[in-house]
Structure formats: structure tokens, C-alpha cells
Amino acid sequence: xxxxxxxxxxLPFITLPNWVKAAALCGFNIQPVFDALGIETDLLHLExxxxxxxxxxxxxxxxVERTREQHFPFVLGETFAFDYLPDxxxxxxxxxxxxxxxxxxxxxxALINPLIDVQLEEDGDDxxxxxxxxxxxxxxxxxxxxxxxxxxxxxVKFGRMLSGDVERFSRLRFRYAAPVHADAYExxxxxxxxxxxxxxxxxxPRRQLDAPLDGGIPALHGQAEVRVEQRLARLSRRSxxxxxxxxxxxxxxxxxxxGIEQMARRLGLHxxxxxxxxxxxxxxxxxxxxxxxxxxxxxxxxDPRLDLETISERLGFSDRRSFTRAFTRWAGITPSRYRSx
Numbered sequence: 507x508x509x510x511x512x513x514x515x516x517l518p519f520i521t522l523p524n525w526v527k528a529a530a531l532c533g534f535n536i537q538p539v540f541d542a543l544g545i546e547t548d549l550l551h552l553e554x555x556x557x558x559x560x561x562x563x564x565x566x567x568x569x570v571e572r573t574r575e576q577h578f579p580f581v582l583g584e585t586f587a588f589d590y591l592p593d594x595x596x597x598x599x600x601x602x603x604x605x606x607x608x609x610x611x612x613x614x615x616a617l618i619n620p621l622i623d624v625q626l627e628e629d630g631d632d633x634x635x636x637x638x639x640x641x642x643x644x645x646x647x648x649x650x651x652x653x654x655x656x657x658x659x660x661x662v663k664f665g666r667m668l669s670g671d672v673e674r675f676s677r678l679r680f681r682y683a684a685p686v687h688a689d690a691y692e693x694x695x696x697x698x699x700x701x702x703x704x705x706x707x708x709x710x711p712r713r714q715l716d717a718p719l720d721g722g723i724p725a726l727h728g729q730a731e732v733r734v735e736q737r738l739a740r741l742s743r744r745s746x747x748x749x750x751x752x753x754x755x756x757x758x759x760x761x762x763x764x765g766i767e768q769m770a771r772r773l774g775l776h777x778x779x780x781x782x783x784x785x786x787x788x789x790x791x792x793x794x795x796x797x798x799x800x801x802x803x804x805x806x807x808x809d810p811r812l813d814l815e816t817i818s819e820r821l822g823f824s825d826r827r828s829f830t831r832a833f834t835r836w837a838g839i840t841p842s843r844y845r846s847x
Contacts, residue, residue: 534573677698755798
């Protein structure tokens with residue numbers, strides 16, 4: 507089954523504490539922003555917290571608007587830390603080389619946010635950490651730029667932590683044209699910056715990837731790697747039945763409008779057995795059904811050939827009004843607004 511694109515599903519919001527900290531450093535309280543947008547803050551269940559992409563974009567825009575003396579995306583990137591995933595932080599801090607440290611980006615994509623898709627590429631004497639276009643493609647205008655700025659602010663922060671002279675050999679490249687605040691880039695990053703480039707990337711000499719780092723601690727580094735891999739393995743084991751249910755929804759969309767009994771029959775299980783096994787994987791059937799409906803709704807709304815009545819029917823809703831209420835609850839905006847924006 508084709509995997510859903512990152513922008514088609516709710517995003518993890520495990521980084522909520524970073525947003526709170528960045529807002530405080532910028533001189534405002536972020537709670538009124540969350541309240542105005544209807545975002546619940548629950549640190550007790552932070553690992554399960556999610557947020558829709560449109561809502562996250564609204565949070566970013568509101569934070570930028572409230573910040574006066576600083577540029578919020580830079581501060582957000584600067585405050586990014588692995589407090590909630592300390593094993594990744596330990597692995598990074600004890601890395602023997604930058605090449606080894608770059609493995610963290612695979613874990614960040616899997617465990618923190620699928621839109622943070624940073625990949626290491628090497629070409630001759632050059633190397634670059636490239637931010638793939640998911641963030642940029644699925645947001646628009648300045649909001650897309652803000653998220654890219656925050657990601658690179660975090661990358662440069664950790665680069666300085668690992669190699670104190672990162673400014674001496676690095677260069678920043680951005681796909682977009684120079685924004686109105688472009689003069690703040692070199693003051694903040696202290697690295698040469700170029701705009702209107704083919705890629706969003708930080709470039710460095712390839713030889714720097716294998717230069718020994720002062721913080722390398724092999725024993726702790728290896729232990730942290732084992733713990734992160736164990737976490738990934740648990741995540742993979744949990745996803746087996748969930749993936750099977752999603753595959754059935756993909757193949758037979760009419761199941762979206764039916765109950766758990768029909769799905770259980772497709773999988774050769776009793777409804778109670780399916781319900782129990784999903785519960786063992788930390789999932790409720792209704793929540794899974796709603797998440798798939800949301801993903802399919804985003805996909806269908808991107809197709810101008812489909813009107814809202816057709817989409818409502820395809821997703822198993824009784825009428826357009828029911829679909830509109832559900833989508834507004836998921837995304838924070840109506841289907842019509844999502845489609846026009």
C-alpha cells in the first residue's frame with residue numbers, strides 16, 4: 507500500500523515544550539494562542555499529542571506576529587532539544603564524527619516529525635544536509651519559510667555544539683528568494699547565506715564529516731543507539747494491525763462509513779478481537795477510522811474535480827454538513843477554507 511504523505515496526517519506535537527519556551531524567550535505567553543485556536547496542552551500524554559498542519563501553521567504565524575525584538579523561528583530552532591527523547595540527545599552529544607551524528611535525522615523523522623526530512627548527500631569534495639521539500643511544498647508563502655528557518659536554526663545550533671568552528675567551513679543555501687528580513691540571517695547564523703538556490707541545505711567540505719569530535723564517548727554513544735533502536739522496534743511492532751486496517755480502508759473506502767464489524771469480517775477476526783488487539787497497540791478503532799478519513803479528505807480536497815458532496819459520500823458521511831463538522835474538528839478550518847487557502 508502506498509504510504510500516506512506527511513502532510514496528509516496529523517503531525518506529532520511532542521515539541522510543544524519548545525514552543526512554550528521559545529514564546530517565553532520572545533516575551534509573550536503562548537497559552538492564549540493555544541486557547542484561541544482550540545489546542546489542548548497535555549504534558550502528561552505528550553508522546554501521543556498531535557496537531558493538524560493548518561493549525562500548526564496558524565500557531566507559527568501568531569507567534570511571529572507577537573514577537574517584537576527577535577525573529578521567532580530562529581528562537582524556536584535555538585530552543586529545540588531532545589528533553590522528551592533523551593537517548594537521541596545523548597547519541598548526538600557523544601557522536602565521534604558529524605557523519606555519525608547525521609543518523610539522528612532518520613530518528614527525528616520517525617519519532618518526532620515526518621516533515622523534518624533532512625538527508626546527507628555527498629558529491630566529490632562537498633557534502634550537504636538537504637531539507638527535502640515536504641515542509642515547503644505543503645505550506646505557503648512566509649509560513650513555509652518560517653518552518654524552514656526554524657529547522658536550520660536547530661541544525662546550526664547542534665552543529666556548533668558538536669564542532670565549535672562550524673561557521674568557518676559551512677554555507678547555507680535556501681530555495682526561496684531573500685525575505686524582507688534577510689539581513690538578519692547572517693547576523694543570526696554567522697554563516698554565509700545565499701537565496702534562490704536549487705536546494706535548502708547546509709553545505710560543508712566532505713572531509714569535515716569524518717573529523718574527530720571532542721565529545722565522542724564510544725560507550726555512551728553505543729548504549730544510546732541501542733535504546734533508540736529499541737524504541738523504533740517497539741513502534742514498528744505496534745503498527746502491524748494498524749497498518750492492516752489502513753490497508754483495508756485504502757482498498758475498500760466504503761468501509762469508512764461502516765462499523766467495526768465489517769472491518770473485522772474483512773480481516774477474518776471477531777469484532778471484539780479486533781477491538782482488543784487494537785487497544786493492545788494503543789489505538790481505538792474509531793480514532794483510527796477518523797484519522798484515515800482525515801487523510802483521505804485532505805487528498806480529495808486537493809483534487810479540484812471532486813465537489814464537497816462527492817467527497818462526503820466517498821468518506822462515508824451521511825451528508826455534506828456532517829463532513830464539514832468533522833473536518834473542521836480535525837483541521838481547525840472548514841473544507842471550503844482549506845481548499846481556497
